[in-house]
Amino acid sequence: MHIVTVRRISQVFFATLFAWFCVVTTWGESWWQLRGWPANWFLQLDPLVALATLLTTGTVYSGLLWALVTITLTALLGRFFCSWLCPFGSLQHFVGHVMHGGRSLEHKVSVNRYRQAQVVKYYVLVFLLAASAGAFLGKVLRSHGSLPLALVMAAAATALVAATVRSTGMVKTSRGKAALASALGLAAIVGAWGSLESALAASLQTGLLDPIPLLQRSVNLVMIPLVDAAGSQMTPTPRHYEGAWLIGTVLLVVLLLLPRFPRFYCRFLCPLGALFGILGRFALWRVGQAEKECVQCGLCSRYCEGACEPAGEIRSSECVLCMNCLDDCHHGLMTYRTQPSSAGELPLPDLTRRGLVLTVASGVVAVPMVRLSGLLGANWNPGLIRPPGSLVEADFLKRCIKCGQCMRICPTNIIHPAGLQGGMEGLWSPALNFRIGTSGCQLNCVACGQICPTAAIRPLSLDEKLGRGVYAASGPIRMGTAFVDRNRCLPWAMDRPCIVCQENCPLSPKAIYVEDVFRAVRAGVMAVQPVDGSSLEVPEAALALLPPAHVLSSGDYFVAKSGAAGEERRRIVDQAGTRLSLSEDFPWQTPLETGATIAIQVRLQRPQVDLQRCIGCGVCEHECPVSGLRAIRVTAENETRTRKHGLAL
Numbered sequence: 001m002h003i004v005t006v007r008r009i010s011q012v013f014f015a016t017l018f019a020w021f022c023v024v025t026t027w028g029e030s031w032w033q034l035r036g037w038p039a040n041w042f043l044q045l046d047p048l049v050a051l052a053t054l055l056t057t058g059t060v061y062s063g064l065l066w067a068l069v070t071i072t073l074t075a076l077l078g079r080f081f082c083s084w085l086c087p088f089g090s091l092q093h094f095v096g097h098v099m100h101g102g103r104s105l106e107h108k109v110s111v112n113r114y115r116q117a118q119v120v121k122y123y124v125l126v127f128l129l130a131a132s133a134g135a136f137l138g139k140v141l142r143s144h145g146s147l148p149l150a151l152v153m154a155a156a157a158t159a160l161v162a163a164t165v166r167s168t169g170m171v172k173t174s175r176g177k178a179a180l181a182s183a184l185g186l187a188a189i190v191g192a193w194g195s196l197e198s199a200l201a202a203s204l205q206t207g208l209l210d211p212i213p214l215l216q217r218s219v220n221l222v223m224i225p226l227v228d229a230a231g232s233q234m235t236p237t238p239r240h241y242e243g244a245w246l247i248g249t250v251l252l253v254v255l256l257l258l259p260r261f262p263r264f265y266c267r268f269l270c271p272l273g274a275l276f277g278i279l280g281r282f283a284l285w286r287v288g289q290a291e292k293e294c295v296q297c298g299l300c301s302r303y304c305e306g307a308c309e310p311a312g313e314i315r316s317s318e319c320v321l322c323m324n325c326l327d328d329c330h331h332g333l334m335t336y337r338t339q340p341s342s343a344g345e346l347p348l349p350d351l352t353r354r355g356l357v358l359t360v361a362s363g364v365v366a367v368p369m370v371r372l373s374g375l376l377g378a379n380w381n382p383g384l385i386r387p388p389g390s391l392v393e394a395d396f397l398k399r400c401i402k403c404g405q406c407m408r409i410c411p412t413n414i415i416h417p418a419g420l421q422g423g424m425e426g427l428w429s430p431a432l433n434f435r436i437g438t439s440g441c442q443l444n445c446v447a448c449g450q451i452c453p454t455a456a457i458r459p460l461s462l463d464e465k466l467g468r469g470v471y472a473a474s475g476p477i478r479m480g481t482a483f484v485d486r487n488r489c490l491p492w493a494m495d496r497p498c499i500v501c502q503e504n505c506p507l508s509p510k511a512i513y514v515e516d517v518f519r520a521v522r523a524g525v526m527a528v529q530p531v532d533g534s535s536l537e538v539p540e541a542a543l544a545l546l547p548p549a550h551v552l553s554s555g556d557y558f559v560a561k562s563g564a565a566g567e568e569r570r571r572i573v574d575q576a577g578t579r580l581s582l583s584e585d586f587p588w589q590t591p592l593e594t595g596a597t598i599a600i601q602v603r604l605q606r607p608q609v610d611l612q613r614c615i616g617c618g619v620c621e622h623e624c625p626v627s628g629l630r631a632i633r634v635t636a637e638n639e640t641r642t643r644k645h646g647l648a649l
Helices: 003-024 041-045 047-057 062-077 080-084 087-100 105-111 116-143 147-168 174-193 211-231 244-256 264-268 271-282 324-328 353-373 393-399 405-409 447-451 462-466 490-494 500-504 540-545 619-623
Strands: 286-289 334-337 415-417 430-432 481-484 512-527 529-532 535-537 557-563 566-576 579-582 597-609 632-635
Touching: 003 041, 003 080, 003 087, 003 211, 003 324, 041 047, 041 062, 041 211, 047 062, 047 116, 047 271, 047 393, 062 080, 062 271, 080 087, 080 271, 087 105, 087 211, 087 244, 087 264, 116 264, 116 271, 116 353, 211 244, 211 271, 211 405, 324 334, 405 415, 405 447, 481 597, 490 597, 500 512, 500 597, 500 619, 512 540, 512 557, 619 632
Parallel strands: none
Antiparallel strands: 286 334, 415 430, 481 632, 512 597, 529 535, 535 579, 557 566, 557 597, 566 579
């Protein structure tokens, strides 16, 4: 069996496995739903997720230790992940093969030539890792604040960086090596001696461009909802996700570029591929030419997925081990072995010293610049509500990889990819939208914390979420607080009876209680003609100002009259023309006389929110009959995770 055939089998298997894990990330009790399936396995194999999380938090969540397997195999075999395991790479490979399969040899060789723009992905990787490392650098600088020690550290860092740069060859000239080392050494001195460390911050943004979270997000929030919309086989009702169009557009643009640039994302943008390219520098096995003279037929380049120029000095960092060159070379020249290529190798990309220094500096500075808006401080957005168990916002942004797993698993479809309400850092991170979905956050559900691969949403037990048992003293987890908008609430603003929010509050005792009041309807005071003890005639002119008959007879409307015993009320049970029928349960203490004046009143149960009880589950907001801007809305005030967001009581 040819090695290319084995690679294709591997691609089909792992792409199918990835799709299956996306499908089973569904709440339910069926065998194919989340019943112990390792739904996060591809994310856990991703070394960029593990490395970036390590830089931002100083820790690695246990499941991410799977990345060590990927790193070890890459150090042995090279960039095997890209062409053998990566589902996004397989998708691009398949589409590119369909687009270019029938073209001429010249065309295939042309589109698979190396382009200088392929170094962009390395700058993307450096930028994202620099943005992730800010807090780590600040922590190191704070822990070694004395100037003499800082000088020693700076000298050691300078020597280490210079040695690393020289050994890897990532910068061409000795001047560039010295410039890079000096810049990093100076940064260490200034940071330790001054106050630079207080400005440094970290933010995990690799998930925006890392291909595994990117495809996971696209499949979870775009592909599966589109496929399931017709039959609703995976979920009882169609799933909707706010802002999913942008996620789908990113994927669509990548696919549309494949006819012009095969494997576009892998070659030009993929930060994970860039990381593998650097790790592959130390691979024991590699693709290259044997000790023979190449005839330059071009066959090895026609299907080269990495555009690594196997006919000449092969660019090892770009080789994705598709093995097409081994299969296509009719002269037996291309090999996969432990010896270097006889035609020479370019083990690492040509990163300019200026570009590298500027990229590192830009990544470190980008996070503090973005946070100048104060969204993590006094200018925080109360409309940004995180799922239960989410860490404090600054720590949350150090862990969330925007994979969409929590959004997919949520049984009520209320977790959505955030837009810019949390700033650029929070793009596509999980946020709650209680208007979309089937209900609010269910009291007996902790699925989002259990599925999160990086513990940005920490796993909760039901006892902790509900404040039971050993957690009784701290109380339940609060996502926010519901506020009644009295300008839109039907009982408050329109004098219309409604207790939907109070009825649907899932807590016991309820967090929403009502205040009973009686209000006269618009018709006002009128003279009436009694017919008997249980009915009366109202003036015909008043009918236009009275509610419809089915509303008057709903049980919330009363006829009220004033007498010696005070105000008396009798419930209206029916209306026929100008005649109102009254309940016989409580007769008048003093009978009505002809021409007596009465007022028709409505009993209103005006909702009030108990701030000590409300947990911000959002059921009230979802069920509110004011279907536009809800009359009761949840905001993040008083959330458990951030004490500064508490309400002054």
